[in-house]
Every structure is written in C-alpha cells, then in structure tokens.
Amino acid sequence: MQFGIIGSGSWATALAKILTDNKVHINWWIRNEAIRKHLQTRHHNPNYISSVYFDNTLFNVSCDVSKIINDSEFIIIGVPSAYIVDTLKNLPKNIFEGKKIISAVKGILPEENLLLNDYLNNNFQVNINDYFTIMGPCHAEEVAAEKLSYLTFSGINETITKQIAANFKTDYLNTVINNDVYGVQYAAILKNIYALGAGIAHGLEYGDNFLSVFIANCADEMAGFLHKVGIKHIEVGVHENDENSSSKKIANYAASVYLGDLLVTCYSLFSRNRTFGNMIGKGYSVNAAKLELNMVAEGYNACKCMYIINKEVNAEMPIAEMIYKILWTNVKAKNGFKLIEDSLV
Numbered sequence: 001m002q003f004g005i006i007g008s009g010s011w012a013t014a015l016a017k018i019l020t021d022n023k024v025h026i027n028w029w030i031r032n033e034a035i036r037k038h039l040q041t042r043h044h045n046p047n048y049i050s051s052v053y054f055d056n057t058l059f060n061v062s063c064d065v066s067k068i069i070n071d072s073e074f075i076i077i078g079v080p081s082a083y084i085v086d087t088l089k090n091l092p093k094n095i096f097e098g099k100k101i102i103s104a105v106k107g108i109l110p111e112e113n114l115l116l117n118d119y120l121n122n123n124f125q126v127n128i129n130d131y132f133t134i135m136g137p138c139h140a141e142e143v144a145a146e147k148l149s150y151l152t153f154s155g156i157n158e159t160i161t162k163q164i165a166a167n168f169k170t171d172y173l174n175t176v177i178n179n180d181v182y183g184v185q186y187a188a189i190l191k192n193i194y195a196l197g198a199g200i201a202h203g204l205e206y207g208d209n210f211l212s213v214f215i216a217n218c219a220d221e222m223a224g225f226l227h228k229v230g231i232k233h234i235e236v237g238v239h240e241n242d243e244n245s246s247s248k249k250i251a252n253y254a255a256s257v258y259l260g261d262l263l264v265t266c267y268s269l270f271s272r273n274r275t276f277g278n279m280i281g282k283g284y285s286v287n288a289a290k291l292e293l294n295m296v297a298e299g300y301n302a303c304k305c306m307y308i309i310n311k312e313v314n315a316e317m318p319i320a321e322m323i324y325k326i327l328w329t330n331v332k333a334k335n336g337f338k339l340i341e342d343s344l345v
Contacts, residue, residue, distance in 0.1 A: 004072025203281020
C-alpha cells in the first residue's frame with residue numbers, strides 16, 4: 001500500500017510519524033520549499049512537532065501535489081478545511097481515479113458548507129466507497145511523545161478500512177474501525193465548536209463544576225443533531241451484537257471517536273480550539289486571537305457552517321448557535337454565556 005500525505009501541519013506530520021515508525025514508505029506533499037528542504041536534510045518539520053526525527057529513506061517529499069497523488073494509491077488529506085479548495089482546485093478532474101481517499105480533516109469546507117467527501121464527489125467524482133476517514137481522539141503532540149492514543153478509521157468497505165488501519169497500529173497507537181463515515185465527520189466538526197465554548201467559559205472564569213455541566217449538555221446537543229441527520233450509534237449503553245468478537249463492543253455514541261474526542265478537545269491544553277476560545281473569553285477580538293494562535297482553529301469557521309446547515313436540519317442547538325453568535329455577530333461572550341446558563345440541565 002503506497003500512501004501519500006497532503007499537508008505538513010501538526011496532524012499531517014503526526015500521521016507521517018506513525019506510518020514511518022511502521023516502516024511504511026510515504027509520498028509527502030509539502031507546500032513550502034524551505035520546509036521540504038529542511039525535512040529532507042535535517043529530518044524534522046521545523047514548524048510542527050519538531051521533536052520528531054524522520055528517516056528520510058522512508059519518504060519522498062515534493063511541492064508538486066499532482067506528483068504525490070499520481071505516485072500514491074492511498075491519499076491522506078491533512079490540510080485544514082479552510083485551505084482544501086485552494087489546494088485542490090487546479091487539479092485535473094480525474095486525478096483521483098483509482099485512488100482511495102483518507103480524510104484526516106476535522107472540519108467542514110467553509111466556502112461550500114460541505115464535508116470533504118461531498119466536495120470530492122461533486123468536483124472529482126470520488127465515490128463514497130473509495131473514501132475513508134481518520135478521527136481521534138488523538139493530539140499530534142501526544143503522538144510525538146508516543147503516549148497511548150486511539151484512532152478510529154471509518155469506511156463503507158470494511159476490508160479496506162481494516163487494511164488501512166493496520167498500517168497505523170503501533171505500540172503507542174490502537175486502532176478502531178467503524179462504517180459511520182458521515183457521523184464521525186459531523187462529530188469531529190461539532191466537538192471543535194463545543195471546545196471553543198469550553199475555552200470561552202474558562203476565559204470567563206467559570207469553574208470545573210460549570211464546565212462539566214456545559215460539556216454534558218454539549219454531548220446531548222451533538223447527539224440530537226446526529227440523530228436528526230440520520231446517524232446511528234447514538235444510544236449510550238446500547239450495543240449491537242458483534243458476532244466476530246466476544247469481548248470488543250460495537251461502538252456507540254459513548255465511544256472514543258464521538259464522546260471521547262469531545263471530552264479531550266474541551267479539556268486538553270493541547271486543543272487549539274479551547275485555546276482560541278479561552279482568548280475570546282478573556283476579551284481578545286477574533287482577529288487578535290487568530291494572530292496570537294498562529295494556527296487554524298477549525299471550530300471558528302465550522303460554527304458558521306453548522307449554523308447555516310442546521311437551518312435545514314432544524315436540530316435544537318442553543319449552545320452551538322450562541323458560540324456562532326459570539327464569534328460572528330459580536331455578541332459579548334459574557335452576555336452569551338448568561339443565556340447559555342439558562343439552557344443547561
């Protein structure tokens with residue numbers, strides 16, 4: 001299996017580490033020529049998780065995205081959602097023919113309010129059967145430190161999903177598979193929005209007691225949205241029978257890729273969305289927080305996209321809606337959270 005990685009941020013770099021730790025050769029697209037040269041000669045990414053040392057006999061690096069795609073069978077897209085259209089827009093419409101696409105994107109494309117698979121289908125005729133996802137909970141920094149983490153791989157084709165996941169199994173990383181391609185993507189988008197809210201609450205000096213109630217209500221709100229769009233796996237404590245295993249449960253909404261990722265993104269100091277929200281709660285403007293963070297907080301664009309999407313879905317989402325209003329319509333964070341307080345149970 002020949003893997004190609006599109007992206008050179010922290011998450012793409014972490015995935016490159018996992019694969020090369022397993023002696024899997026990769027083709028790696030690096031947008032910036034200086035970073036490409038640094039990786040080739042100094043064996044680490046100078047900008048993201050720079051402590052990771054790469055064996056450069058295990059990768060080909062290029063600034064030509066077409067070459068990386070053409071030379072690879074499995075294409076991992078690890079570019080932040082806001083930059084995907086710009087990265088892919090000039091490619092031939094048939095470039096992904098015969099390829100398997102693996103999304104490592106934890107956001108929604110803001111230009112079109114689309115999940116990556118829907119964008120690829122509309123613009124490159126990528127079939128859902130050739131599309132797979134990698135989702136957490138798994139911070140790049142903990143991958144770099146080789147702290148035990150879990151990744152969930154989703155795909156309609158169970159056999160290929162298992163084959164992909166096998167290449168990522170290491171002593172410090174366990175793999176889980178499911179077939180909930182849409183559900184895991186929406187959960188990843190929503191957890192980033194709620195992590196912004198958790199950060200805002202911290203910046204406003206709410207305590208742990210409030211935060212626990214806030215996150216519990218976010219989990220319920222997320223489950224309600226997933227239910228409205230037809231996603232399964234939302235009944236906590238209820239598991240379907242798995243005839244192939246006597247010990248491992250079939251994942252439900254309480255599993256790592258749904259509730260687990262929500263919890264870690266809301267609580268972890270590694271969470272850029274929580275950090276971004278914390279600055280908003282402390283009084284930073286959105287533009288000032290963007291400059292200070294110097295990384296993409298996926299939840300910022302996502303909260304506007306989900307606000308628009310939910311006008312059609314019509315799920316009850318007072319928390320996500322208020323986070324959107326705080327970040328996009330100049331509602332004061334303190335005033336917005338006073339209103340959130342009244343909606344919590």
